[in-house]
Amino acid sequence: MLENYNELITGLDHVIGDILQLAHQRHLTTLTQFLTDHVRLKLQKNEFYIVVLGEFNAGKSSLINALLQKDVLPTSVRPTTATLNVITYGESAQATAVGYDGTTTPIELDQLRNYVTVSGSHTEKVAQVNIEYPLDMLKNGVILVDTPGVNDINLQRTEITSHYLPKADAALFVMDCKQPISLSQLQFLKENVLDSTIQKIFFILTKIDQVEEGERDEVLAYVREELSRVVDQPKVFPFSATRAIAxxxxxxYQYFRDSLNQFLAQDKGNLVLLSGLASAQNAINTLKRSVALEEKTVSDTLADLDAKIEAIRPQIEAKQREKQQLIQAIDDKIExxxxxxxxxxxxxxxxxSQKIEDEIQTANVDDLKKYLAGFVESRFREWLDTENQRIQDELRNFTAGILQQTGEILKELEDQFAQLTEIPAKLDLDMTYFTHDVALFVGEGLIILFSFSLLSAPFAIISTILGGGALYTYMRDxxxxxxxxxxxxxxxxxxxxTSETLKPNVYQQLSEYANQLKTYVNDTIETSIHSLETTVDHIRQQKTREGTPVTEQRRQLAELNNQIAQLEDKLRSIRQKI
Known part of the structure; x- marks a missing residue:
């Protein structure tokens, strides 16, 4: 299976390389850059992220050790993993710690505990640990990511997991068979996993060897029933890391490993191939439109062509002004x-501040010493959650409107292209890529970007002033x-x-949201305009060539159409093999 997949990837890469040559010959710079920097690079790197999720002490690191067939990651009865552990293929086993300041430190595998665990002597300075390991499953761009617990009482470690989810393509969701599924796990699945970019979830019920054989079917049935509340027909794999390593x-172990390998060989490959095929077909369509445009105008004089260009120039300038108005509207909305x-x-x-006096006056003093900081933080978070939902809904509706207006501008630019060439065609844009990008942005991408629940820094003030026994130590007498x-x-x-600290934090998130949306609007419209101008410039250059009769130009265009048709046949052949 893997051999067939690699053959298809190689074949598709060769076709894209041929498309690149034709695009370069026709001076389609936008298309050339897009194919080089996005489509081909992604295909060649072939990265596919599998993130391992679950509550602390559920057995995530033990599961990875079982796949590695060696106790590489430290495990413990205590909450262990405090960093991201990113595992890729390497000819030999080695590890590198990456600090928050960007510095890298080679480390021995037997010293990982000091860099990745809660109690590690170097953990506080480590953002993630990169591990290379000679595991065949990782050979084809698969990246395995061990995460901190999703419901760790340490919010910073929970945030590490939440921030990584947008990069994930698939997930291994680990559950302890002694505490198989909780409401908090179901909520995390529903809010953070099911609506994310994750396209495949494997549910693993660990420590199954600790359940009597006669009770295992009952436990599995219960877990499936609970998961069915948020997941359609969940596939649950009973698992014992201890037995798998031994x-x-x-x-x-074999059942789970074979299922995972089959997914990586088939489904994972299909996703990568189909995405590359769509991009390649869009590129071919752009080439075909470029040739059709030149065929349409080959008999026109240069003066005729310039007259058409001048006729549509005011409309193009108007679209650029509309683009600036959209960008200004985004800035105004953020303010x-x-x-x-x-x-x-x-x-x-x-x-x-007014109501807290009554709360304190009526509360037990011992309770104040223990719970006041947590109470204040929880009230802040409750308010923020409500405010967060309101603003997210408002921004989601606003974003939809901006994207609709952007789409209308693109359609009008296409109409200008058709007016120029008398060919109803799209511009040099990979609309599949943009549509996918926008879908992620409006969906979970926007939610993760703009989430007050991830703002833990301001709440540290509450703990500093009220928590950690500060009240009791200072006022015990x-x-x-x-x-x-x-x-x-x-x-x-x-x-x-806390209120004053929240203001700049929230404004920063709003600004990040605005910058992403403005970048999309600007790049999409400017790419369309540039594509139109590039095509027109190429035709003008063809018009100014000396010594090439019209019949010879038509022969060359016919030959080019034949090359394009051959490339399209190759794409069709690859698609049929998937």
């Missing part, structure tokens, strides 16, 4: 949303009345400082 012929957020935050902060008075004072300080 005996590679273990039935459960509007941020202004509303700041105003709403001020109201919440004022009301919370105060009488109850003085204790409450100081608690009110410190809590209001925490509320105010």
């Amino acid at each position: 005996d590679p012929t273990d039935y459960y 509007e949303v941020n202004g509303y957020f700041v105003s709403s935050l001020q109201v919440f902060t004022h009301e919370f 105060l009488r109850h009345e003085k204790f409450r008075e100081e608690s009110i004072k410190r809590t209001r300080q925490a509320i105010t400082e």
Whole structure:
């Protein structure tokens, strides 16, 4: 299977290389750049990310060790993994720690515990650890990623996992058979996995050897039933990492490993191939339109062509002005949303500061010492979750409107192209690529980008002022009345400082959202205009050539059409083999 896949990938890469040559000959620079920088590079690198998800201590690292057939990643009864562990193919086993400052440090595998675990002596400075390992499953661009627990009590480690999800293509969702499925896991699946870019999920029920054989079917049935609440017909794999490492012929291990390998050989390959085929076919369509345009105008004089160009130039300039208006509308929307957020935050902060006095006056002093910081943070997060949903809904609707207007501008540019050439055709754009990109952006991509729930830094202020025993240490000798008075004072300080810290954090996220949307609008429209201008310039160059009779030009175009038809036949042949 893998040999067939590699043969198809190689064949498709050769076809794209031939398309690139023709595009370069015809001076289609936009198309040439897109095929080189995006389509061909992605095809050649052939990267495919499989992220390993699950609650802490569910057995994620043990599962990966079983696949590696060696205890490479440290495991423990305590929450272990605190960093991303990115595993790729290498001829020999080796590891490199990547710091938050970008520095890299080679490390021995037996020292991984000091770099990736919660208690590691170097963990705080490490962003991720890259591991190379001679595992056949990883040979064809497959990248395995071990993540911290999705419901770790440490929010920073949970965020590490959440931020990585948009890069993932498939997931291994690990569950402990002793605590197989919880409401929090179902919620994480529904909100973070099912609506993401992840296209395939393997559910693995670990530590199955700790369940009596007569009870295993019952446990599996229960897990399938619970997962069915959010997943259609989930496939659950019982698994024992201990038995898998001790005996590679273990039935459960072989069943899971073979299913994963089959997916990588077939489904994973299909996704990569189909994407490349679509891009290649769009490129061929662009070549065909370019040739058809030249055939249409080969008998026209240069003066005739220039007259047509001048006729549509005002419309093109008008579309560029409309593009700038869209970009300005995005900036205006961000200022509007941020202004509303700041105003709403001020109201919440004022009301919370007023109400907290009653809460403190009626609370048990011992409870204040233990829970006040957590209470204040939870109230902030509750408010932020509500505000987050409101702003996300508003921005989602706004984004849809911007994309619709962008699409209308593209359609009008295509009409101008048709007016120039009398050929109803699309411009030099890979619309499949753009449509896919926009779908991700409007969907889970936007949600992950603009999520207040990922803002943990501002809440550190609350812990600094109220948490970690600060109240008790500082005020342990105060009488109850003085204790409450100081608690009110410190809590209001925490509320105010947290509010002030939230403002720039939220504005930064809004700005990132705006920059992505503006980049898409600008690049899409400018690429269309550039494509039209490039095609026209090429035709003008053809018109100014000396000594080439019209009959010879038509013969050359016919030969070019024949080459394009042969490339299209090759694409059709590859598609039939998938």
